[in-house]
Amino acid sequence: MTTDTGHFELTRTFPLTPDRLWHVLTDAEMRGTWNAPGEGMVMNLQTSDFRVGGLETHHAGPADTPEFTVDTRWYRIEGPHDAAFTETVNMGGAAIATTLVTYRISAEGDGTRLHVSVAVSSFAGQDADGEFKAGWEAGLANLEALAAKMAA
DSSP states (O other), X not given: XXXXXXXXEEEEEESSOHHHHHHHHHOHHHHXXXXXXXXXXXXXXXXXXXXXXXXXXXXXXXXXXXXEEEEEEEEEEETTXXXXXXXXXXXXXXXXXXXXXXXXXXXXXXXXXXXXXXXXXXXXXXXXXXXXXHHHHHHHHHHHHHXXXXXX
8 A cells, every 4th residue: 555645734813812822732731622623532641742852642532442542743843933743643553644734823913823734644545634634624623612712
């Protein structure tokens, strides 16, 4: 099987200052509150080392059986403006995909604009690109709801 690749970009505006949004995006426990893509899904933090070269691990998937391990490795941390990291998703001890994610954050009016760029390399088939995009869109919708509560 060959490695399938894809890329997508998403942009959202949040009613938070760049510093507050940065914290929600980069704090491993905060990411667990908004990054699970759907109802009944979880991202449970196992380890966190937020620094350039640091590794974080989450168990993710359905709440009753989180079957995926997500390893996040940080490569650039320039808060509150941009960050770059990889996420490798493992299932049953084997990597099924790796993404390179870049955050770009800028003040916009009373809020903050977030631009997310995601490059996907799938080791498990062609559908991963669409699945990752759907997951990021759902996660950002969760983030929008969380930001609205935080701003209220």
